Amino acid sequence: MRILVTGAAGMIGRKLSARLAADAAIAGQPIETVHLIDVVAPTPPAGARFATLCEAIDVAAPSTVAKAIAARPDVVFHLAAVVSGEAESDFDKGYAVNLDATRALFEAIRHERERSGGAYRPRLIYASSIAVFGAPFPETIDDDFLAAPLTSYGAQKAIVELLIADYSRRGFFEGAALRLPTVVVRPGPANRAASGFFSSIIREPLCGREAILPTPETTRLWCASPRAAVGFFLHAAALDLERLGPRRSLTMPGFSTTVGEQIEALRRVGGDAVVRLIRRQPDESVRRIVFGWPGRCEARRAQALGFVAESSFDEIVRIYLEDDHVPAVA
Amino acid sequence: MRILVTGAAGMIGRKLSARLAADAAIAGQPIETVHLIDVVAPTPPAGARFATLCEAIDVAAPSTVAKAIAARPDVVFHLAAVVSGEAESDFDKGYAVNLDATRALFEAIRHERERSGGAYRPRLIYASSIAVFGAPFPETIDDDFLAAPLTSYGAQKAIVELLIADYSRRGFFEGAALRLPTVVVRPGPANRAASGFFSSIIREPLCGREAILPTPETTRLWCASPRAAVGFFLHAAALDLERLGPRRSLTMPGFSTTVGEQIEALRRVGGDAVVRLIRRQPDESVRRIVFGWPGRCEARRAQALGFVAESSFDEIVRIYLEDDHVPAVA
Numbered sequence: 001m002r003i004l005v006t007g008a009a010g011m012i013g014r015k016l017s018a019r020l021a022a023d024a025a026i027a028g029q030p031i032e033t034v035h036l037i038d039v040v041a042p043t044p045p046a047g048a049r050f051a052t053l054c055e056a057i058d059v060a061a062p063s064t065v066a067k068a069i070a071a072r073p074d075v076v077f078h079l080a081a082v083v084s085g086e087a088e089s090d091f092d093k094g095y096a097v098n099l100d101a102t103r104a105l106f107e108a109i110r111h112e113r114e115r116s117g118g119a120y121r122p123r124l125i126y127a128s129s130i131a132v133f134g135a136p137f138p139e140t141i142d143d144d145f146l147a148a149p150l151t152s153y154g155a156q157k158a159i160v161e162l163l164i165a166d167y168s169r170r171g172f173f174e175g176a177a178l179r180l181p182t183v184v185v186r187p188g189p190a191n192r193a194a195s196g197f198f199s200s201i202i203r204e205p206l207c208g209r210e211a212i213l214p215t216p217e218t219t220r221l222w223c224a225s226p227r228a229a230v231g232f233f234l235h236a237a238a239l240d241l242e243r244l245g246p247r248r249s250l251t252m253p254g255f256s257t258t259v260g261e262q263i264e265a266l267r268r269v270g271g272d273a274v275v276r277l278i279r280r281q282p283d284e285s286v287r288r289i290v291f292g293w294p295g296r297c298e299a300r301r302a303q304a305l306g307f308v309a310e311s312s313f314d315e316i317v318r319i320y321l322e323d324d325h326v327p328a329v330a
Numbered sequence: 331m332r333i334l335v336t337g338a339a340g341m342i343g344r345k346l347s348a349r350l351a352a353d354a355a356i357a358g359q360p361i362e363t364v365h366l367i368d369v370v371a372p373t374p375p376a377g378a379r380f381a382t383l384c385e386a387i388d389v390a391a392p393s394t395v396a397k398a399i400a401a402r403p404d405v406v407f408h409l410a411a412v413v414s415g416e417a418e419s420d421f422d423k424g425y426a427v428n429l430d431a432t433r434a435l436f437e438a439i440r441h442e443r444e445r446s447g448g449a450y451r452p453r454l455i456y457a458s459s460i461a462v463f464g465a466p467f468p469e470t471i472d473d474d475f476l477a478a479p480l481t482s483y484g485a486q487k488a489i490v491e492l493l494i495a496d497y498s499r500r501g502f503f504e505g506a507a508l509r510l511p512t513v514v515v516r517p518g519p520a521n522r523a524a525s526g527f528f529s530s531i532i533r534e535p536l537c538g539r540e541a542i543l544p545t546p547e548t549t550r551l552w553c554a555s556p557r558a559a560v561g562f563f564l565h566a567a568a569l570d571l572e573r574l575g576p577r578r579s580l581t582m583p584g585f586s587t588t589v590g591e592q593i594e595a596l597r598r599v600g601g602d603a604v605v606r607l608i609r610r611q612p613d614e615s616v617r618r619i620v621f622g623w624p625g626r627c628e629a630r631r632a633q634a635l636g637f638v639a640e641s642s643f644d645e646i647v648r649i650y651l652e653d654d655h656v657p658a659v660a
Contacts, residue, residue: 091500134576138474146476148495148577155496159489165478166485170421246464247478 001029004068006059006105007079008036011186012127014043015230015323016077017052021045026075027238035068038080060097062104069108072120075237076173078105079127084289085192087153098156102126106163110172121173124164125236128177128249130222132158133294142298143251150292151194161249168248174241178232181224181254181309182293184262184316187324194289198223201259202266202317205277207328214283217260220295224254224309225319232307239305247301253309256296265313269321331359334398336389336435337409338366341516342457344373345560345653346407347382351375356405357568365398368410390427392434399438402450405567406503408435409457414619415522417483428486432456436493440502451503454494455566458507458579460552462488463624471627473581480622481524491579498578504571508562508632511554511584511639512623514592514646517654524619528553531589532596532647535607537658544613547590550625554584554639555649562637569635577631583639586626595643599651 003020007013017036024031033051036042041056057064059080069076080097087094106124113120131154132147147158157177164175186199197214198221204211224232232252244250267275299307310316333350337343347366354361363381366372371386387394389410399406410427417424436454443450461484462477477488487507494505516529527544528551534541554562562582574580597605629637640646 144468144476146474147492149492150499150576152496152500155492159492162477162479162485162489162492166482169480170482246480 001026001031001075002071002073003031003034003075003077004071004073005034005036005077005079007038007081007127008042008054009038009040010079011188011226012183012229012233013038013079015226016079016233017042017045019230019234021048023234024049026234035071035073037068059101059105062101062108065101065105066108066111069105069112072112072116073122075123075125076105076109077125077233077237078102081127082153083191083193084131084151084153085194087156088151088194088289091152094152094156098153099159102160103163106167106172110167113172121171123237123241124167124173124175125233126160126164126175126177127233128157128161128179129154130179130181130251130294130297132161132179132249135292137294140296140298141251141294143301151289165246165248168241169246175248176236176239176241176244177249178236179249179251180229180232181222181252181297183226183229184221184223185320185324186226187320194286195221195293197286198259198262201278202262202320205266205274206270206321206325208277209328210277210279212281213259213278214281214286215259215290216287217258217263219259219290220256221258222254222256222294222297223313223316224252225316227319227323228254228309235307243305250302250305250307251297251299253299253303253307254297255309255311257313262313265317268314269317331356331361331405332401332403333361333364333405333407334401334403335364335366335407335409337368337411337457338372338384339368339370340409341518341556342513342559342563343368343409345556346409346563347372347375349560349564351378353564354379356564365401365403367398389431389435392431392438395431395435396438396441399435399442402442402446403452405453405455406435406439407455407563407567408432411457412483413521413523414461414481414483415524417486418481418524418619421482424482424486428483429489432490433493436497436502440497443502451501453567453571454497454503454505455563456490456494456505456507457563458487458491458509459484460509460511460581460624460627462491462509462579465622467624469626471581471624473628473631481619495576495578498571499576505578506566506569506571506574507579508566509579509581510559510562511552511582511627513556513559514551514553515650515654516556517650517656524616525551525623527616528589528592531608532592532650535596535604536600536655538607539658540607540609542611543589543608544611544616545589545620546617547588547593549589549620550586551588552584552586552624552627553643553646554582555646557649557653558584558639565637573635580632580635580637581627581629583629583633583637584627585639585641587643592643595647598644599647
């Protein structure tokens, strides 16, 4: 089995690569090669028993992506994206990467399929987002609720979802768009996602550093851990995607919590001194973006298909401490 | 007021042009010029008191569309499209016209706005379709139901809706996407829309010609007349579109009927002899497309905003006889 991962140097991409190295197989089929691409060269995962090719490839350069597809990977994990904050501040770049480059990837697959006489038909697992939803919301967003994004990032994700459904219906690939909850706790330095503070208010204080909280404690989020997110991708790659029918977008499971509940979970682990490192600094632009995101979803279809996530923020903090926490040097 | 109409040689485009000529104003503002474009040169409407420029312009040629936008029309009616049947049989052409050319038009507006220092911000009224919906459906499709199209045409319409919402939110134009019901009774020769038979089974027998019915009489459709459809566009052009908020797509009013009810309305007008001209000839590909379309919608938002349509098929047949019927030469 040959795997291609775009956006492989990102947080989810690195963790996914590490899991591929550890598992060495998808759905019982041994992995032969993994091709990791990103704008900066990804690092090969430790301990892989398969050949790993790491390349610095800008997905916005269509010819290089077509070259990666010419190797006919069986599974494509398409994670490469300009994140929400940047797609909002740079309209052209957001559409160029999140829409045009993605469509060029899909077209490369379609044309490779033509060249193969119809034999080539990979799985395409896409990192979508609950940012496809936009307020006003019902109390719980179910699987039939409309995609009405309030950011360009969300619009781009929703557009790609429609392309995935159409390309899958046409038989060009077997696609699935996984609408990721807000993924917390993200390790490492902050990226330009508007949702970054949901992670930094846990991660930074646990390392003895101050963190900025730009929105009220009542801010509600639908969240899952990075470990669960990687699990979603691997589960989708092993699933019979025909079971999805024509609706190829799935809201991933997670759970609904508030910033206030996050802070209380942090207090249970780190105590008052750690919590005091969170500094309130309201930011209207972040608040506006985040309040347009759903705080509570139903993920019935995904759960029925076997996707699983955490059910408490204490569990998420524990996973962060196990997987990613780097204690501050005293 | 300057008006641009794309797809102006099409059925709705011609009727819209005629109404513009008759009304000579939109929302009380006199029309100065109307620019009509299509792949074949549109015919200027009779009796217009304003300057009419008719041009054969392929919207898939971005530079020519940019030229039309350089004249800074105040209202753009974007009707040009490859219809459902053709977008299904020609994947590349469907995406080239229905998505790429439309996006090029939107980009031309955005760049013209930049050149104007932000002063230029036209209204953009788009012909979307209830083909953005796909089965399975609840009994009635409400304004919060997801767009899950089952044709490439529907996917392209749904994608453009997302672009319209994003461009409007960004302030690049004031957009509205009108999800047209199945428009019946269409005059003139059949086009390649899968829905064409809903019109021909009325139009052709009334002229003494045979018509093919490819689906069962139980086939349900959500429909409105061409006159109502033109009314939707003119109402949207005169409306304060800020009232739509961020959700720029509106399911247009119509009413739910069946092919069997259509035939009974035809019988009341033309008698049994006319009805006998309908020949059953089941076509699985048409049936599959049409059964994926919604038969019953709620159009609460649109109705609250003042959009109106017919409420019986007898009314629609009467409108056809008034507006379009050309009696057969005996």
